[in-house]
Amino acid sequence: MDQGRGLGHPIYLEEASKVISMLGNNIRILKMDVFNEITLRHPIPGGILLNIKYFISLNQRGEVVFGNERPTAMELHAIECDQKKIDQAKYMQLPEFVKVIKGNICYLPYEDKYFDLVLDFSTIDHIRPEDLNKTFIGYNRVLKDGGLIVLVSWCADIYKYSETDIDFENQYYFPIKDLRDNFQQSFNILEEEKGYIYPFEGTNIFMYRFLGRKK
Numbered sequence: 001m002d003q004g005r006g007l008g009h010p011i012y013l014e015e016a017s018k019v020i021s022m023l024g025n026n027i028r029i030l031k032m033d034v035f036n037e038i039t040l041r042h043p044i045p046g047g048i049l050l051n052i053k054y055f056i057s058l059n060q061r062g063e064v065v066f067g068n069e070r071p072t073a074m075e076l077h078a079i080e081c082d083q084k085k086i087d088q089a090k091y092m093q094l095p096e097f098v099k100v101i102k103g104n105i106c107y108l109p110y111e112d113k114y115f116d117l118v119l120d121f122s123t124i125d126h127i128r129p130e131d132l133n134k135t136f137i138g139y140n141r142v143l144k145d146g147g148l149i150v151l152v153s154w155c156a157d158i159y160k161y162s163e164t165d166i167d168f169e170n171q172y173y174f175p176i177k178d179l180r181d182n183f184q185q186s187f188n189i190l191e192e193e194k195g196y197i198y199p200f201e202g203t204n205i206f207m208y209r210f211l212g213r214k215k
Contacts, residue, residue, distance in 0.1 A: 005193075005195060005196070006195055006196050006207075007152050007193070007195030007196070007207035007208075007209055011152075012119075012121045012152070015119075015121075015150050015152070015209070015211075016119060016150070019117055019119075019148050019150055019211070020117070022148065023116050023117055023148060025074070026074070027074060027075075027116040027117060028074075028075040028076075028077070028114060028115045028116050028117070029074070029075065029076045029077065029115065029116065029117045029118075029119065030077050030078075030079070030108075030110065030114075030115045030117070030118045030119070030142060031076065031077065031078045031079075031119045032078075032079060032105050032118075032119065032120045032121070032123035032124070033078065033079070033080050033081070033085075033105075033123045074097055075097055075099070076097060076098045076099070077098075077099045077100075077101070077110070077115070078098070078099070078100045078101075079100075079101055079102075079103040079104075079105060079108065079109075080100060080101070080102060080103070081102065081103065081104055081105075083102055086100055086101070086102055105120075105123060105124070105127065105135055105138070106127060106131045106134055106135050106138065107138070108138045108139075108141070108142050110142045111142070112141055112142065113141075113142070113143065113144045113145065113147075114142050114144070115142050115143055115144065115147060116143075116144055116147050116148070117143075117147060117148050117149070117150075118139050118142070118143055118147070118148075118149040118150070119149075119150050120139070120149070120150070120151045120152070120153075121150075121152045122152055122153060122154060122207075124151065124153055125153045125154045125155075125171055125172050125173065125174065126170060126171055126172070127172070128172065129159065129172060129174065129178070132174065132178065132179070132182045133182045133185060136182050136183055136185065136186045136187070137185075137186055139186065139187075140186035140187065140214055140215070143214045144214070145214060146213060146214060147213070147214045148190075148211065148212070148213055148214075149187055149210075149211070149212045149213075149214070150209070150210070150211055151183065151209065151210045151212070152207060152208070152209045152210075153174060153179060153207070153208055154171065154172075154173050154174075154205060154206075154207060154208075155173055155174050155175065155176050155179060155205070155206055155207070155208045156173035156174070156175060156203050156204060156205050156206075157175060157203055157204050158175065158203055159172065159173065159174070159175065160172070160173040160203055160205065173203075173205055176194075176208055179208065179210075180192070180210075183210055183212060186214070186215060187210075187212030187213060187214060187215060188212055188213045188214075188215055189210055189211070189212050190211045190212060190213055191209070191210070191211040192208070192209065192210050192211070193208070193209045194206055194207075194208055195207035195208065195209065
């Protein structure tokens with residue numbers, strides 16, 4: 001079976017770069033959760049992905065590092081459910097155009113049609129299956145007409161549920177059909193891609209990526 005390419009953290013930067021290039025400079029971005037980011041080489045808590053040319057990260061000394069340039073008038077918002085992570089992001093003194101708030105992706109506290117781009121890199125697979133469509137409806141609501149969404153999620157051929165000590169880290173592996181059916185209710189699919197496959201208790205667990213445009 002064709003396993004496709006890996007869709008982990010290094011690819012997130014590539015995906016963010018591509019869609020920002022598609023949209024242009026004066027854009028507003030909503031990123032789900034704060035800590036699923038890395039630079040090209042080092043996992044840095046709080047690093048925020050932008051364009052490969054215009055991205056901000058934190059170096060090993062904890063200093064903010066800018067690329068050669070960044071888009072003008074960009075706003076980058078991140079919503080995070082864990083207050084400890086938000087506090088750490090504030091401690092890292094992110095630039096003023098990066099806004100991090102506490103919230104639940106099922107109930108986005110943003111205006112209608114505010115964002116040009118929504119980035120969900122393996123965040124939606126931490127919500128319960130019954131909240132899947134509601135979350136996509138929220139993503140659609142906050143996107144501008146013609147706005148783009150990139151979604152990368154763990155998937156499986158059947159549901160799997162992983163229990164951890166921290167409730168918000170519980171993970172669901174949605175079947176592709178369920179993910180696609182819910183996604184298509186709010187978005188037109190421009191691209192989709194299946195990533196690496198991993199055997200897990202007799203179930204194929206893999207990453208799946210959608211690029212969509214608001215209907």
